[in-house]
Structure formats: structure tokens, C-alpha cells
Amino acid sequence: MNQPTHDDHWLVQPENIRRIWRVFYIVLAATVLAQLVIKVKGYFGIDGWFGFAAGYGFLCCAAMVLVAKGLGVFLKRPDNYYDG
Amino acid sequence: MAELASPALILLAAALLIALTRGHLRTAVIFVAPLATLWAIWQVPDGVADTVRFLDYMIEPVEGSALRRLFATIFAIMAFTGGLFAFRQARWYELSAAFAYAAGAVGVCFAGDLITLFLFWELMALFSTVIVWCGGTPAARRAGIRYAILHLLGGVILKVGIEGVVVHTGSIDIQPMLATNFDTWMILIGILINAAAPPLSAWLADAYPESSPTGSVFLSAFTTKTAVIALILLFPGEPVLIGVGLYMVMYGIIYALLENDARRILAYSIVNQVGFMVCAVGIGTHMALNGAAAHAFAHIIYKALLFMSAGVVVYRTGKNKCTDLGGLFRTMPLTTICGIIGALSISSFPLTSGFTTKALISQAAVDQQLVTVYFLLTAASAGVFLHAGIKFPWFVFFQKDSGLRPKDAPWNMAAAMVFFSVLCIVIGVFPEAFYRFLPYPVDYQAYTAGKVLFYLQLLLFSGLAFFVMLPWLKRTPTISLDVDWIYRRLLPTIAAWIRDAVADPLGRVGRRITYMFEAALSRIYRHHGPEGVLARTWPTGSMVMWVAILLACYLVLYYV
Structure with missing residues (x-):
């Protein structure tokens, strides 16, 4: 049924995308759980906490996207802005 | 005399030969010249090779050191690989300009005095402008004109600083200094303009994406990294640079997140990456300077690789914008894989070059107990994965199916990309071999289980943030205003306003003067013209009457 064709690559089929997400969640969980056995050396205390890098990475990125989105309201212009 | 010949001269001669030769001979020049330069670079001994007297100044065209050789080496490798990438597609004058541009960069690396540095600096400005123009579009x-104006301005500022230092200290030597007076500030500002530091960062993202698919590969490598070596040589440990670098890091991320043009995303991420290096120079310890040099080396490779993959896409599709691209992985697997390797390297993913070089900078911040700097750099590492590591490959190669x-890639472009991909991984897997070439001895273990785990968490959860927030990152056909708005929109508007304000009143005054002149003329005409009162023939009777009146008046006055 779902034979991968030139226009319907296996990578874009919904069930495969779901499968990739599942693998991704497992890897994410594994990187955090691995901290139970592997010690992360914290240089300033807080960065040695359990799952610190995971939370810090996620929150920083979320903050950057929000800041970019906010600044975009003021900074974005149509891409022919300077042509006129 | 041979000691005075900078290895840069080989590339300069090659630039001339590329213009004069054709066919296979030109191809041979393109491949042999960078290799010969590389050989010459490694013949340069430590210290000043020789001096020559010029206008009472002791010029030192060639001064060697591990740092100088390292930068010159990557510039020569870049010239070689860029030549491989471009030689079948680029026009001869673009290749010629690119080699002259590379010669400028190598020349700056070995410059033993400020005058030599300035000459090669301007050589770069000149020929990089030509490369921007080779984009060929209006x-x-x-x-290109905006780029040239800004770089000439930067050159003038640098020159003012150099003149000041020469006048006040009598020395043209390249030696570490701090920005403590007008002269040194001018030198610092002149260099920082080339590093795309704030407030004049916009020239980079303005000019580079307008060049040809091959031109942007050369442009990505030389100007900003030459500024980095100049900063390492002249301003190691200058505290201002820490703040400047951190600003650049964040600026690059935010603007790249807003951007729609694929190569402009990469251009903003150059500013971001150079920010890491500038910050490291500001920290100024041996570990930090090693980090800046190593990161510059690795950065040139993966950034050129990213620009190559974007260049192939532009070359094949003629499209720049993420909104027009997507789904290219189907028919461009090699370009996609090489682009992803570049993207992983810039994100400092374990087993890639970025991981082993950026870690030195973070370690330097740790060693100096710079807590805020460390956490901001770590946040920025996450942000790099967000804007360059995932955003670039996702929107260009995956995303939606654009139908394209x-x-x-053509074979030569593919070969160049594969070569740089391999280098990214080799430096990532064998960091100790690479660390040996750094300016100072390295006592650092790049791979420990804890460090790898920390970065995997950081980066993979950044990836999660990207996909969770994807609707917010949806591309729009827009550009983002930057400081260049001042000289692209505000100043022209003010100039037009002044022109109107000045020109129109002048017109009004002119009209008024003309009106008054014409009114005076017509009055004179009314009295003295052929029909005027004073020109008329008066009747004899009226004259007799007037004579009688005058006589009567005379008689009255006589008897009174």
C-alpha cells in the first residue's frame, strides 16, 4: 500500500514520523537518565544538578524563540522593503 | 631577500595567473598555488625573518609564530578547497579576486608591523568587494557598494589609529596593547568593524548572501577570521571584547531565527561564531587564546561547508528563501548529509570539530571563574543548535515538499564538501592531534563521559524546543531591520527631506525675486514706455496754461 515512491519518501510518511518521534523521546529520556550512572562535573554547582543541561537547553531555546518572536514584531518588514 | 617574501605573494601571483591563463593551465594554477602557499607557510620560522627600511620605518613583512602559521594554514586550505568547489562554475574574475582576497588574509597573518598589516587589510577589502559584485545582480x-563604503570606513579608522600609535610611540611593531587611549581605540574599532561587531554587524548579512553561490564560500572564511587573528595579536585580554563577543553571540542567534534567506541565516551565524572567538580573546588567557584560534580554524571549515551546501542549493534551484525551499533531501542526498555534518559541527555536537574547539573557550571561562560568561556561552551553544544546527537543514532540505x-552537487562541489566534512569529523574525533598545532601547550581532555552527556542533554533538548515551537518559527517572506536601516533608509530619507526643504524655498525665493523684478520693469514701462505718461506729446494749450499759472505764481510771490 504505502510503497515508498519518488514523491512519497519513507521519511515523510506519518507512521514513520511517529516512529522517529518515539525514538527521539527515548533518546531524550536516556540522556537524562544516564546521569544516574555518569557523573556530570558541575563547575559552578548548579550545572552539576540532575538534568540541568536538559532543562537549561530547553528553556534557553524557548526564551530565545520568544525574544526573537517579540523583536520580530518591531523588526520584520516585507522582503522588498528596501527595493522601493 | 627570500626571507622578505610573504607566502601571500604566491597567492597574489596566482590571482594574476588565473586572469592570464585558460583551460587546464588555469585549473593547475588554482590547485597548485594554494598547496605551494601551504608549503611556504610551514617554511616560515618563528620570529621576524628580515626587515626592510621604508621611509624611515622598519618594515617586517614576514613574522612567524605558531598562531600565525595556524591561521595562514587554514586560509591556504580554504583557498584550495574553495578553488575546488568553484573552479568549474565560477567566472575567472571571481576566482582571481578570491585568490587575491586569500592572499590578503595570509599576508595579514604574517605581518610583523602595522603598515604591512594595513596594506594586506585593504587588499582584502578591495577584492572581497569584487567578489560581492560577482553576484551579478542589481x-x-x-x-557591494555599501560593503565597500563600510570597509573603507573601517580601513580609515584603523589607519587613524595606526598613525596615532606611530606618532605617539614611534613604533610600528605588532604587539599586545589595551584600548586605553584614542589611538588604540581607533585600531580596535577598525578591526572590530571587520569582525562584524556591533553596532556595525549588518554589513555581513547584507553583502554575503548577495554574492554568487561560489563567492559566498570564499567570503565566509577570510574577513572576520583575519579580524580574529588581529585581535589575538593586538588585543589579548582586552576586557571590552568579552561584552562585545557576548553581544555578537546573541545577536547572531536572534537575527538568524528571524531570517528567511538560507544564506543569510548562515551569515548571521558567522557573527554568532565570531562572537565566541572575540569573547575568548577578551578573556585572554592561554586557554582562551588557544580556544579562539582553534575555534576559528574549525569554524572556517564547517562554515564554508555550510555555505557550500547552501551554494549548491542556490546553484541548482536558483532559490535562496526557506519559503521557496524544502524537501530537497530526496534528490540531493549528498548535499543534505554534508550540510547536516556542517550543522552538527557548528552546534559543537560530540565527535565533530565544534565540540573539541568551543570547549576550550568554555573551559577558559571556567578557569577564570567567569560564571555569567560561562552560562551565557552555554546558552548560546544551545541557541546555535537552534538557529544553525537544526533550522538551516530543516527548512532547506526537509520541512515541506517544495516540489523541487x-x-x-556537481562532482567538484561534491568533492569539496566531502573533504571538509571529513575534516570536521577528523578534528572532532582526534582533537589531541589538532591541539598540537595551537599556539600554547594544551592540557585539556575534550572527551570525558560527563562532558559528552552534558552537551548531549543540552543539544538534544534544544532540538526538542525547536520542534515543539516550530509553529512559532514558521518562515515568513520578510527581512529584519538592523543598524543598516540608518544608512539604507533613514539617512537617504533625511537627505531627500533636506534637499526638498532647501531646494523648494530657493525656488520660492527665486520666483519672488523674479516677480518683483518683473513688477518693477512693468512700472518703468508704464511711465517711460512708448505709451507712458512721460513719453506722450503734450498739447500746446496745456503748456500755455501751465506757463500762465507759473507766471501768476511768480507775480504773487514778487508782490508779497
Whole structure:
């Protein structure tokens, strides 16, 4: 049924995308759980906490996207802005 | 005399030969000249090779050190690989300009005095402008003019600083200094303009994406990294640079997140990456300077690789914008894989070059107990994965199906990309071998289980943030205003306003003067013209009457 064709690559089929997400969640969980056995050396205390890098990475990125989105309201212009 | 010949002269001669030769001979020049330069670079001994007297100054065209050789080496490798990438597609004058541009960069690396440095600096400005113009479009022409004006301005500021230092200290030696007076500030500002530091960062993202698919590969490598070596040589440990670098890091991320043009995303991420290096120079310890040099080396490779993959896409599809691209992985697997390797490297993913070089900078911040700097750099590492590591490959190669089915890269472009991909991984897997070439001895273990785990968490959860927030990152056909708005929109508007304000009143005054003149003329005409009162023939009777009146008046006055 779902034979991968030139226009319907296996990578874009919904069930495969779901499968990739599942693998991704497992890897994410594994990187955090691995901290139970592997010690992360914290240089300033807080960065040695359990799952610190995971939370810090996620929150920083979320903050950057929000800041970019906010600044975009003021900074974005149509891409022919300077042509006129 | 041979000691005075900078290895840069080989590339300069090659630039001339590329213009004069054709066919296979030109191809041979393109491949042999960078290799010969590389050989010459490694013949340069430590210290000043020789001096020559010029206008009472002791010029030192060639001064060697591990740092100088390291930068010159990557510039020569870049010239070689860029030549491989471009030689079948680029026009001869673009290749010629690119080699002259590379010669400038190598020349700056070995400059033993400020005058030599300045000469090669301007050589770069000149020929990089030509490369921008080689984009061939009206937009490239305009961007090239803006680029040239800013770089000439930067050159003038640098020159003012150099003159000041020469006048006040009598020395033209390149030696570490701090920005403590007008002269040194001018030198610092002149260099920082080339590093795309704030407030004049916009020239980079303005000009580079307007060049040809091959031109942007050369442009990505030389100007900003030459500024980095100049900063390492002249301003190690200058505290201002820490703040400047951190600003650049964040600026690059935010603007790249807003951007729609694929190569402009990469251009903003140059500013971001150079920010890491500038910050490291500001920290100024041996570990930090090693980090800046190593990161510059690795950065040139993966950034050129990213620009190559974007260049192939532009070359094959003629499209720049993420909104027009997507789904190219189907027919461009090699370009996609090489682009992803570049993207992983810039994100400092374990087993890639970025991981082993950026870690030195973070370690330097740790060693100096710079807590805020460390956490901001770590946040920025996450942000790099967000804007360059995932955003670039996702929107260009995956995302939606744009319906485009272009062919993969031509063989020479593919070979260049594969070569740089391999280098990214080799430096990532064998860091100790690479660390040996750094200016100071390295006592650092790049791979420990804890460090790898920390970065995997950081980066993978950044990836999660990207996909969770994807609707917010949806591309729009827009550009983002930057400081260049001042000289692209505000100043022209003010100039037009002044022109109107000055020109129109002048017109009004002119009209008024003309009106008054004409009114005076017509009054004179009324009295003295052929029909005027004073020109008329008066009747004899009225004259007799007037004579009688005058006589009567006379008689009255006589008897009174």
C-alpha cells in the first residue's frame, strides 16, 4: 500500500514520523537518565544538578524563540522593503 | 631577500595567473598555488625573518609564530578547497579576486608591523568587494557598494589609529596593547568593524548572501577570521571584547531565527561564531587564546561547508528563501548529509570539530571563574543548535515538499564538501592531534563521559524546543531591520527631506525675486514706455496754461 515512491519518501510518511518521534523521546529520556550512572562535573554547582543541561537547553531555546518572536514584531518588514 | 617574501605573494601571483591563463593551465594554477602557499607557510620560522627600511620605518613583512602559521594554514586550505568547489562554475574574475582576497588574509597573518598589516587589510577589502559584485545582480551591486563604503570606513579608522600609535610611540611593531587611549581605540574599532561587531554587524548579512553561490564560500572564511587573528595579536585580554563577543553571540542567534534567506541565516551565524572567538580573546588567557584560534580554524571549515551546501542549493534551484525551499533531501542526498555534518559541527555536537574547539573557550571561562560568561556561552551553544544546527537543514532540505527535484552537487562541489566534512569529523574525533598545532601547550581532555552527556542533554533538548515551537518559527517572506536601516533608509530619507526643504524655498525665493523684478520693469514701462505718461506729446494749450499759472505764481510771490 504505502510503497515508498519518488514523491512519497519513507521519511515523510506519518507512521514513520511517529516512529522517529518515539525514538527521539527515548533518546531524550536516556540522556537524562544516564546521569544516574555518569557523573556530570558541575563547575559552578548548579550545572552539576540532575538534568540541568536538559532543562537549561530547553528553556534557553524557548526564551530565545520568544525574544526573537517579540523583536520580530518591531523588526520584520516585507522582503522588498528596501527595493522601493 | 627570500626571507622578505610573504607566502601571500604566491597567492597574489596566482590571482594574476588565473586572469592570464585558460583551460587546464588555469585549473593547475588554482590547485597548485594554494598547496605551494601551504608549503611556504610551514617554511616560515618563528620570529621576524628580515626587515626592510621604508621611509624611515622598519618594515617586517614576514613574522612567524605558531598562531600565525595556524591561521595562514587554514586560509591556504580554504583557498584550495574553495578553488575546488568553484573552479568549474565560477567566472575567472571571481576566482582571481578570491585568490587575491586569500592572499590578503595570509599576508595579514604574517605581518610583523602595522603598515604591512594595513596594506594586506585593504587588499582584502578591495577584492572581497569584487567578489560581492560577482553576484551579478542589481542587488549585489548595491550591497557591494555599501560593503565597500563600510570597509573603507573601517580601513580609515584603523589607519587613524595606526598613525596615532606611530606618532605617539614611534613604533610600528605588532604587539599586545589595551584600548586605553584614542589611538588604540581607533585600531580596535577598525578591526572590530571587520569582525562584524556591533553596532556595525549588518554589513555581513547584507553583502554575503548577495554574492554568487561560489563567492559566498570564499567570503565566509577570510574577513572576520583575519579580524580574529588581529585581535589575538593586538588585543589579548582586552576586557571590552568579552561584552562585545557576548553581544555578537546573541545577536547572531536572534537575527538568524528571524531570517528567511538560507544564506543569510548562515551569515548571521558567522557573527554568532565570531562572537565566541572575540569573547575568548577578551578573556585572554592561554586557554582562551588557544580556544579562539582553534575555534576559528574549525569554524572556517564547517562554515564554508555550510555555505557550500547552501551554494549548491542556490546553484541548482536558483532559490535562496526557506519559503521557496524544502524537501530537497530526496534528490540531493549528498548535499543534505554534508550540510547536516556542517550543522552538527557548528552546534559543537560530540565527535565533530565544534565540540573539541568551543570547549576550550568554555573551559577558559571556567578557569577564570567567569560564571555569567560561562552560562551565557552555554546558552548560546544551545541557541546555535537552534538557529544553525537544526533550522538551516530543516527548512532547506526537509520541512515541506517544495516540489523541487534538483540534481545533486556537481562532482567538484561534491568533492569539496566531502573533504571538509571529513575534516570536521577528523578534528572532532582526534582533537589531541589538532591541539598540537595551537599556539600554547594544551592540557585539556575534550572527551570525558560527563562532558559528552552534558552537551548531549543540552543539544538534544534544544532540538526538542525547536520542534515543539516550530509553529512559532514558521518562515515568513520578510527581512529584519538592523543598524543598516540608518544608512539604507533613514539617512537617504533625511537627505531627500533636506534637499526638498532647501531646494523648494530657493525656488520660492527665486520666483519672488523674479516677480518683483518683473513688477518693477512693468512700472518703468508704464511711465517711460512708448505709451507712458512721460513719453506722450503734450498739447500746446496745456503748456500755455501751465506757463500762465507759473507766471501768476511768480507775480504773487514778487508782490508779497
